[in-house]
Amino acid sequence: MPSPVKLYDLAARDEDIRFSPYCWRVRFALAHKGLPVETVPWRFTEKAAIGFSGQGKVPVIVDDGRCVADSWKIAEYLEATYPDRPSLFNGQTGHALARFAAEWTDNVLVPTIARLILPEVHDMLHPKDQDYFKTTREAFFGCSLDDLAAGREAHLAALRQALRPLAATLEHQAYVAGEAPAYADHVVAAALQWLRVCSPHDVTSDQPALAGWFERMLNAYDGMAKAMSAAA
Amino acid sequence: MPSPVKLYDLAARDEDIRFSPYCWRVRFALAHKGLPVETVPWRFTEKAAIGFSGQGKVPVIVDDGRCVADSWKIAEYLEATYPDRPSLFNGQTGHALARFAAEWTDNVLVPTIARLILPEVHDMLHPKDQDYFKTTREAFFGCSLDDLAAGREAHLAALRQALRPLAATLEHQAYVAGEAPAYADHVVAAALQWLRVCSPHDVTSDQPALAGWFERMLNAYDGMAKAMSAAA
Structure with missing residues (x-):
């Protein structure tokens, strides 16, 4: 089992409530690939916490030391990095x-x-x-x-x-x-x-x-x- | 070379002007499959001319005696009938x-x-x-x-x-x-x-x-x- 992919995930006042339509894409895509996830609750104004990504929005993932931002780029990264797992695109x-x-x-x-x-x-x-x-x-x-x-x-x-x-x-x-x-x-x-x-x-x-x-x-x-x- | 597919194709007053967005799908799909086409100009009120198709709208094709109406059904028919020609769907x-x-x-x-x-x-x-x-x-x-x-x-x-x-x-x-x-x-x-x-x-x-x-x-x-x- 690979170590979990870390996902910075938009959170509500209640940090267990996750609602971002862009972060949910990543949750679905990670689940589809069978990759475990560790989500990090993140609020809009916590720009410094994801400054390492070079931009200020989630989703941001960190996978085995590699950082990827933007839901579409994350999907393409997952497909390219885990080609032997169920495909997100099918060709x-x-x-x-x-x-x-x-x-x-x-x-x-x-x-x-x-x-x-x-x-x-x-x-x-x-x-x-x-x-x-x-x-x-x-x-x-x-x-x-x-x-x-x-x-x-x-x-x-x-x-x-x-x-x-x-x-x-x-x-x-x-x-x-x-x-x-x-x-x-x-x-x-x-x-x-x-x-x-x-x-x-x-x-x-x-x-x-x-x-x-x-x-x-x-x-x-x-x-x-x-x-x-x-x-x- | 197969014999041409007959396409009943919506025509304007000038019968050489063909404009239907549904018939043009079929023209493109036939060209993609490399199938020759013989178009038959047809007007909206010529329901009798396509009565053999069991309905009153174009596109209607006749291919080697087989009649298919509806642009989506025609695309699926062409893909199923000519699987060795360039694919319309790619899987x-x-x-x-x-x-x-x-x-x-x-x-x-x-x-x-x-x-x-x-x-x-x-x-x-x-x-x-x-x-x-x-x-x-x-x-x-x-x-x-x-x-x-x-x-x-x-x-x-x-x-x-x-x-x-x-x-x-x-x-x-x-x-x-x-x-x-x-x-x-x-x-x-x-x-x-x-x-x-x-x-x-x-x-x-x-x-x-x-x-x-x-x-x-x-x-x-x-x-x-x-x-x-x-x-x-």
Whole structure:
């Protein structure tokens, strides 16, 4: 058994609550590779703690002395470093199309979920992170967290709409990547895990194929994602 | 050399103008497989001509006496029937993720382009198709073609926004499917070919990676897609 990969993992006020959609990708990918993980709780304002990575965001991993930041680069690092373990991509075309799924997630799904849940995320954070979070997110979205909260119904409708390509895909196949989960599934499920951990909004129960897939992803890898409590 | 695959292909008033985003997928896929094609110009109201297919829409192919309708089913048929020719999917994960790219195209890209160009498409059609087209499209979008035309600037902005995941992907790789085009590229390029043939709107020139990829797709397969005239 290799020694654990250290993962700097975004934490809430309660340090056991982990919700980052980018860190969850790494958790899924490590589990897929069968690599043990040791997570280090990290808050947004603890830039010094990951200064060794040359940048200021998580996920950051340290594996046998090697440091890698950025979820996509971490996935590529794991695939290249552990080629004999279950593949995250299943070949060049699978790799390229997983990139498209990740870009869809980053450019559409994550911002759409963000508009819906950022007010709740703010309230979950450690107090020392809240000003930083509020300032950076309000600048990014060009409106206040209160404005976002006031538009909740519209953001929920936008999220249901944004999920259509995913839901339609899952009406034809068990996983985004086919008969078994791979990195494309990790990326999308990590975004829905963020939603699940931070807010009580339900966006899958009227879409059985999507709901069934997410339940399988929560139960995958010995129920790793399900072990994290959902928001009440 | 096998005998040509017959493709019932949507045609404009000028029967040499072919613009359907679903038929262009099939043209690309047949070219990728190196299969010769004989296209049969078809108009929306010529339901009887494809009655043998058991439904009323193109694309429909007839290959050595076998009839297949629906672009996705045609792609799967070609892959299964001609496994020794260049693959459309490159394995199970590639197949599954091409489905996601197709669902994104069908659920996001095609309707977003439609809102922008349906008025122009209407004006290109054979007069016998125009009432059918206007009635069915106005019912689908819940507004008149004139309303769509009046919202052109907003539809153009929505299309630029919708293209982001694709443009971001192509900043990292030459094709959606990686180092060479495959069916995921065919599906997306066919939608942009529809835009190119039917309307003068430019949505790629300020996104060099996207523009470069589309130019490569127009030039692929001996310039097949480029040989169709762009709208003036």
